């Protein structure tokens with residue numbers, strides 16, 4: 001069976017447990033995991049069994065629900081929220097979702113909170129799916145504009161990291177317009193950046209696109225600029241972990257270099273994000289905390305041997321240190337537009353969304 005977003009969400013609740021797809025096992029094994037405690041949710045977020053800004057937001061919401069089942073007092077609820085927010089610093093959806101859970105639950109009687117928490121988490125998950133569907137429709141129009149130049153030629157879209165349905169509850173952000181265009185019969189082809197060090201592009205985006213039947217090619221992270229120079233990229237669409245109020249885009253490390261090359265080649269560069277990814281508290285991308293992850297993620301790579309075994313191998317000298325900043329910031333001046341569930345906005349027009357999102 002081809003596994004597509006319509007068969008699975010990337011996270012779901014059943015009885016008093018939460019289920020996820022273990023993304024550290026893809027593309028080789030499709031494994032679902034049952035999580036029954038706050039500690040297990042925190043571990044899954046930290047170790048990237050679940051990852052992607054919208055998905056870790058939803059995971060945090062379900063984590064609050066799991067964390068308060070035995071004790072829903074004010075003190076414990078606040079401690080649970082704090083613990084979840086500490087798991088990863090950069091994607092703002094995590095703090096947004098945990099804080100929204102707290103704001104929803106605090107006014108309720110303590111005895112009502114455990115049950116209400118499941119409903120509140122479910123609402124966050126459902127909203128994410130609806131937002132991504134809308135992003136898909138708005139972004140599809142941008143792809144369709146490119147397709148009208150020559151309907152027989154595929155529109156070539158470059159993406160970085162994984163911002164597909166696996167990075168969200170369902171539907172994806174950067175991949176939502178691509179799925180919508182492909183499903184509507186438009187010819188698309190996706191250049192998939194491998195996205196070292198964790199290879200979310202090579203392992204996850206490529207897997208998703210293959211399952212969905214979307215034509216794509218995996219490229220080394222360094223190939224994008226060359227392809228742009230040779231007219232082989234029509235537009236770039238990436239996701240984001242946080243977008244500031246003035247439109248600076250924080251996304252997986254390496255995104256900035258793609259934006260620079262796209263700008264130089266006058267290729268449109270879009271970030272696709274649901275509004276919970278916009279941080280209205282921060283104007284400048286320099287204010288965002290960039291997660292520094294374990295250097296071993298750079299020093300080692302995981303792969304499958306010809307006989308099917310999964311192996312982890314070291315790829316740098318034993319004596320060489322490594323550094324692993326997980327995200328970078330693309331300044332607003334390099335960003336053509338931000339594709340949201342409410343439409344496409346130039347970075348300097350994003351503020352028009354503020355009342356919308358805060359009112360949500």
Ligand SMILES: CSC[C@@H](O)[C@@H](O)C(=O)COP(=O)(O)O
Nearest residue numbers: 051052053161163167239240252
């Ligand atoms: C949809 S989130 C934006 C993505 O492009 C990407 O940066 C991302 O998935 C976050 O990275 P990860 O470190 O895998 O959680």
